[in-house]
Amino acid sequence: MKVSITDIRSRCAAIFRAAGVSAPDAEIITEVLLETEMRGVFTHGFHRVPYYINCLQKGGIQPRSELTIVQDTPSRALADGEGGLGIILSYKAMQLAIEKAKKTGVGIVQLRGSHHFGAAGYYTGMCADEGLCGMAMSNGDVLVAATGSRERTIGNNPFSFAAPAGKYGKMVYDIAMSYSSDKKIIQMAKEGKPCPAGWIIDKDGNDTTDPAEYEKGGVLLPFGGYKGYGMAMMVETLAAALSGAAMTRDVHAWNVNPDQNGNVGHFFMAMDVTVPDFAARMEAMITEIKASEKAAGATEIFYPGEIEARKQAACLKDGMVDVADETLEAMAETEKSLHIK
């Protein structure tokens, strides 16, 4: 249902405040979730609110979401989130990385003791909005099979990169490591549709196009085979091994163990641009690629993040955002549990 941006914003912020989050922090998480929702990334938008609140209520997430700086140098910092809200901690960590990049050309902030950080592309987008390039990564609970394995061996570790792109605004690349989210596969099973070959294996590690095998012990496969698996390993290394966070099976599935600190790890980097005509160069590259001959059936060639940016612009123009009815209902339930209204 389309709802007013103003209304959903104040509802969301009130929910987090009622769960013990400070007013400024509640605003941060609300803005991140709202932008994510407007960009059409529903899986990481308001849909998550009840999960975060559940963790706050059960003690797995702390309402205080401040960076405790463990190590600090002009271009690097290592911080501990001490179990706070991943989105708020990540926003603050990327702010710190941006500050360092503006002073020294590059800023890296590694964060441990964090939690589910929502849409990785929000944080890299913060860099692009400041005229910088950015990277963001997070590990997570195990969901994806290593190449050759039939077990959930590694997280579906999100990775994002963004750059300012002149008249195109910003290029935002934001991916996870499996071909498809588990949600999409579960939905396909409900609808009795086959899933494409290569998306999942069954519990014995055989290829299957039957999405129902997923909930019987099947596993998500990494995108592009060993190339996606290796990328998941890179993210696990930078976000977790390098920060001191929990790794692979030691990460608590935040929606399965809402009472336990996930100790998720992230990696944030901001870099200034070193050539004076960078925005013009990005424009030229994107213009050329968008103008290339289209393949049979394609109506347009998009740069990374273009589809999402259009959705966001349409919402901002309308002052309205389309939120799934079940998400709105779940938010209403959460409000009730927090005695709001």
Add this chain to the structure above:
Amino acid sequence: MKVSITDIRSRCAAIFRAAGVSAPDAEIITEVLLETEMRGVFTHGFHRVPYYINCLQKGGIQPRSELTIVQDTPSRALADGEGGLGIILSYKAMQLAIEKAKKTGVGIVQLRGSHHFGAAGYYTGMCADEGLCGMAMSNGDVLVAATGSRERTIGNNPFSFAAPAGKYGKMVYDIAMSYSSDKKIIQMAKEGKPCPAGWIIDKDGNDTTDPAEYEKGGVLLPFGGYKGYGMAMMVETLAAALSGAAMTRDVHAWNVNPDQNGNVGHFFMAMDVTVPDFAARMEAMITEIKASEKAAGATEIFYPGEIEARKQAACLKDGMVDVADETLEAMAETEKSLHIK
């Protein structure tokens, strides 16, 4: 044919010296090519020697391969290779990045005016050998279709990440953006074999499993669909847009235009490790993943770079490296053209 490492090393170095490369630089490029060959990455090993020499002879590559520093700060540098040999320039650029990382925690060196840089994993491996994490990227001449395009719109931009891994030596992730190299597809066409669905499209942008369509104007597809395409855009941005190198169609195919400076761009990053038990953490992660239950048909689960490391170790034990007969013949031809022997 198996040849002695000592012999092939001195032959290769002599070739580069005869083409005007300084003795120390000839040693650098020889070591990089030798290690790449030992690791089984034949496409980027000695096979390339005649191509590089051809470019040196035709003027598209300059024998002098020194970094001209354009910008320099404690954690960043931008350098111009002024048309030198990509491998030698890249080795020097990563050395500089490592130096900066050892002083400030992170070192980024961007390089323009370079050329084909060989195997990206060599440079990140240099970082891992020094106890650091590393990233390396390069753009290249257009070979891969953007998602929705039927043209060669973007380079097959290599990306590598490496980290020290305790008793496992180093983890080296090293990929290009297509499912398969063009060489492999051309070989399949010669053998009359079909290629897997999703690897290429024909000249009209239709999916095809006939590898012969590739040389009729077909195009390589990015691995994992839009995820690989977006990664190619990230590499193009960091390696080229950010360094001032040529971008997309302005990059000269180094083996098609041997008389023209490719003006290829690269991005190198070295980072020190911030937790004291990093090596132990990497070991634990890799041990756990390798021990996970194997899928049907899998004999072992490998970490990125493990297969290559085993090949290299076997060569070093033997003192011999297996070089394709046609590569050895091409090297002999090159020696003849340079009046060696």
